[in-house]
Amino acid sequence: MGCGAAKATKTCETPNMDEKVPKPVAFEIPLDPVITSDNGSEDMSKKQPPKRLARLEEQRLSIPTAEELEERLQKAEERRQEIIDEKVQKSRAFQAKILGERTSNASDENNSEKKEEKETDEKKNEVEKEG
Secondary structure, eight states: OOOOOHHHHHHOOOOTTTOOOOOOOOOOOOSSSEETTTTSOOOOEEEEOOOOHHHHHHHOOOOOOOOHHHHHHHHHHHHHHHHHHHHHHHHHHHHHHHHHOOOOOHHHHHHHHHHHHHHHHHHHHHHHHOO
């Protein structure tokens, strides 16, 4: 009443002693990386970090001041406003094209330039008041 598969496999009870077993190999891996020079002496100086990590360290060392942050925010706001103005101009041009109206681009550009000038003057005034 045994299992049929057990009878189908051949078992080897005595290992063949004629086969050669290769010698074991061991490696020592230090936890702290130490650079060894050509003559075998250990140099305690560390390797140069990768360039991307070096750049990150430089950035970390230069902590931005409040003034620099304000300048960045102001530039970002200006870029946002320019993008919004471009989108508005594109949408107006598209509307004019769809509706068949002819608008003078010169007058629209003059109006937008005046608005930009006013906005930049207002921002400069605000900065001068804060400083």
